[in-house]
Amino acid sequence: MLHLILTMPSLLFLQGFLQVLLLLVCSSEAYKPVIIVHGLFDEPNNFKTLTKFIQQAHPDTEVTALDLFDNVKSLRPLWTQTKGFRSALESKLNQSRESAHLLCFSQGGVICRALLSVIPNHNIHTFIALSSPLAGQFGVTDYVKKVVPVPKKLVYKLCYLRLWQDISICEYWNDPHHRDLYLKKVDFLPLINGEIQHEHLDEWKKNFLQIKKMVLIGGPDDGVITPWQSSHFGFYNDNEEVVEMKNQEFYTSDAFGLKTLDSRGDISVCVQSGVPHLHWHINITVFNNCIKDWLI
Ligand SMILES: *[C@@H]1O[C@H](CO)[C@@H](O)[C@H](O)[C@H]1NC(C)=O
Numbered sequence: 001m002l003h004l005i006l007t008m009p010s011l012l013f014l015q016g017f018l019q020v021l022l023l024l025v026c027s028s029e030a031y032k033p034v035i036i037v038h039g040l041f042d043e044p045n046n047f048k049t050l051t052k053f054i055q056q057a058h059p060d061t062e063v064t065a066l067d068l069f070d071n072v073k074s075l076r077p078l079w080t081q082t083k084g085f086r087s088a089l090e091s092k093l094n095q096s097r098e099s100a101h102l103l104c105f106s107q108g109g110v111i112c113r114a115l116l117s118v119i120p121n122h123n124i125h126t127f128i129a130l131s132s133p134l135a136g137q138f139g140v141t142d143y144v145k146k147v148v149p150v151p152k153k154l155v156y157k158l159c160y161l162r163l164w165q166d167i168s169i170c171e172y173w174n175d176p177h178h179r180d181l182y183l184k185k186v187d188f189l190p191l192i193n194g195e196i197q198h199e200h201l202d203e204w205k206k207n208f209l210q211i212k213k214m215v216l217i218g219g220p221d222d223g224v225i226t227p228w229q230s231s232h233f234g235f236y237n238d239n240e241e242v243v244e245m246k247n248q249e250f251y252t253s254d255a256f257g258l259k260t261l262d263s264r265g266d267i268s269v270c271v272q273s274g275v276p277h278l279h280w281h282i283n284i285t286v287f288n289n290c291i292k293d294w295l296i
């Protein structure tokens, strides 16, 4: 009895001590890992500056740029790339089981949209799309010229041929004057954006909606993504006037979860002027204004 009376207070003390310890451990929780998917004619080495920005702002953040389909291999078919990036991403995520952020540049953003749709229980917290042609591309910039050297009005004649659908650019080439062909012939973007009906739509939408936040970054001086508003799901109508995200059919019909995400308050759009395409990930102002605060 005496023994019990003596030990009760010390047990209470121990319990209190453990609670304080637990609080300390939890409040010093580490930053979530950041996984990067590169763009067209691009490779992980080009993300050293961004990695430095992240680690200066948030010391000890683990940053990984997935090293697949580098440079000219980034022209490979997008479903092939999605498969490759999927296993790289999953094996990364499977190592720790904690959630991570996915930061995707340019064409990488289109691949990430597919990854977040096809991977069940992906555990990605925040999806950041850095100047990505999320609603498609309709502009012959230097990039497109290298591959399809014809005027933009004619690109569809090549891109919408079966053979050319093995080239990544053609799989998000969205000619607003040939919408019927875009929907019929393009084997990637219309599927992931739910612009055509298919059996996976519900499942993909459910998977995509597991993200907690989507951050869309782009701007009018990009010079590559055309229209630049495609970086936040705006796109041309058949008069080549830009229709904003909220008036896009895939938004109003909530085809892949965009409207739900928006009504949850989980879409953040960051527009920055004065940033050419290849500067998005090396410009500290862009990092501070649009990226930093989400990587916690
Ligand atoms: C990761 O884990 C999931 C679920 O356990 C499993 O289905 C998947 O095959 C794993 N992927 C890799 C690349 O390890």
Ligand SMILES: *[C@@H]1O[C@H](CO)[C@@H](O)[C@H](O)[C@H]1NC(C)=O
Residues within 6 Å of the ligand: 272, 273, 274, 275, 276, 279, 283, 284, 285, 286, 289
């Ligand atoms: C960096 O981005 C800011 C906008 O965020 C822009 O005003 C500035 O001109 C950019 N600087 C360079 C060197 O691109």
